Amino acid sequence: MNKAGKAPTMKDVAREAGVALGTVSKVFNSIPVGESYKIKVEEAAKRLGYRVNSYARGLRADKTYTVALILPSLDNPFFALLADHICVALTKHNYRMVLAITKADPHAEARCIRMIEQNMADGVIGLTYAADLDVNENLPYVSIDRFIGPNIPCISSDNFGGGQMAAEKLVSLGCKKPLFLRIGSDVPGETDKRGAGFVTYCQMNGIEYAAQRFSDWQGIESVYKFLDEHCHRGKLDYDGIFCSTDLFAYHVKKHLESIGVCVPEDVQLIGFDGLKRPETDEFYCSTIVQPIQQIAETAVYILLHGASEQFPGFMSLPVSYAPGGTTRE
Amino acid sequence: MNKAGKAPTMKDVAREAGVALGTVSKVFNSIPVGESYKIKVEEAAKRLGYRVNSYARGLRADKTYTVALILPSLDNPFFALLADHICVALTKHNYRMVLAITKADPHAEARCIRMIEQNMADGVIGLTYAADLDVNENLPYVSIDRFIGPNIPCISSDNFGGGQMAAEKLVSLGCKKPLFLRIGSDVPGETDKRGAGFVTYCQMNGIEYAAQRFSDWQGIESVYKFLDEHCHRGKLDYDGIFCSTDLFAYHVKKHLESIGVCVPEDVQLIGFDGLKRPETDEFYCSTIVQPIQQIAETAVYILLHGASEQFPGFMSLPVSYAPGGTTRE
DNA sequence: TTGTAAGCGTTATCAC
């Protein structure tokens, strides 16, 4: 130890190695210096337990190798998985991730952005709900699942295609009258396109269909009520349902069973997300699978390679269908 | 905008407000200055969109209001929830959280610590597996679920008490020959005490019991094999099982049912963790519930209040029992 | 109370 409790600096290393400060800096920045000097510096550094202070470096270079991720929460497995993959992808690129959790509160979201603008990060990946998030023009930002503005890249699954795929699948599995059901936030977002894709497919193919949207504040009970009203003597008016998320599909399924409608015998069900049960690694239901890892890696790539010019402002990644026991096949 | 693309500095604000640099600094540090100056500064700052640069501040003050969390992954709901609560707790204290994911790889863990030592954080909360993690003495560190050394506070649930509680519960529910089953990492950790508590309770109360431990590398099949060997003509040698985790209990239950043993009729099952299914918010099984939020808040509190002296080096938080359908009550 | 100036640890620019 050289000075009680204080971390050693480049100066200390220089003194210890008997070289000039600048030489030490070069060694730690992989700028060529004489081999003998390099060795002296490295040994001195190891002896002192020296680590470069990235705040000082960040101050100088205006680059911190830190990216912020803004997420509503981690108690939803989709978000948790997304955070996991994004963190791993960032680590691969030698970046750190600071995580901010907003509980979907627009105030908290704004506060986060503000915080990050304090040079805490080189860029931001955000999955936000604020309708009018204002992000500084010169803070690189990539949005997930929500289109913020023409200059801000947005990554999401191919929600529209997934909706079409779900409709097509239900029809090809024999459904004559499919239904789309969604419940969620009132803030418009990319995920709304799931329903749009479904509807478009049905219309273009002359399929008789229905679509019903609920808001979070109405509660899932309103969905149950809707189902009850469309169930006559144990028979539902629809023979296939596309639900906007897997977890929602799970509840719909449970409710249908509770009123005597069998899944998939009477009604086939397709969800969206591709979540797996933690305990068995099985899908909750037949589902349109989001490529979470690819979303994460794409977001990181676009953010770090400042590719907002070369890439379209909006990018949708291909989804796939996976059977999960709520369809007949 | 004042200087193309570059963020405004205190100097800019000072010029804009027509005051001295130091005055601006004081305003942003809540150090009293004349009211009229304060207003001038605040208005100038708003006009310029000024944000204090926390790297410069950190460099000066050697304080960054950032805490690092080291976690194996986020794809386990227990870890995800822990991260969520820790992040929220830190935010409440005006701290940021940088997250590092290690996939339980000791190399990655060491790399993280090294990274954090680069003054990237004021402290660390770690849930690690490296047997010999060496953390710098002057980097505040709080460990979760693993005792690292006498000078490093460790927070965990009362694993021992939980083990006792599970045994007691099984016995009070009528079990005559309970079994403890665990599968997990070979690295010793606090969670090993779950079995110890179970065994101690049985021994102290003269209960006939058994305990079997498996390592991750043996695979869950070895557990199944063990159960098969102890099942004779549809009857298991044990009438109660305490499993080291909820997810593990789930698998044990499924396997028992597959060989014709009914839960909870023939065998009662208690797990550990208190995880809830994402889809229904119900427990996976009867379980000893870990106080995740309290663990998170305690870890944060101890880390931030540098209370390592006042607090015991080791701290265990009370668990509770919750029925979840795999016990008879 | 306000303004000035000296660092914090690093990097980059130049003469040597």
Next chain:
DNA sequence: GTGATAACGCTTACAA
């Protein structure tokens, strides 16, 4: 290739 020296943006004595 090496080694002083001047920034980077902010805090904090200390002087006015």
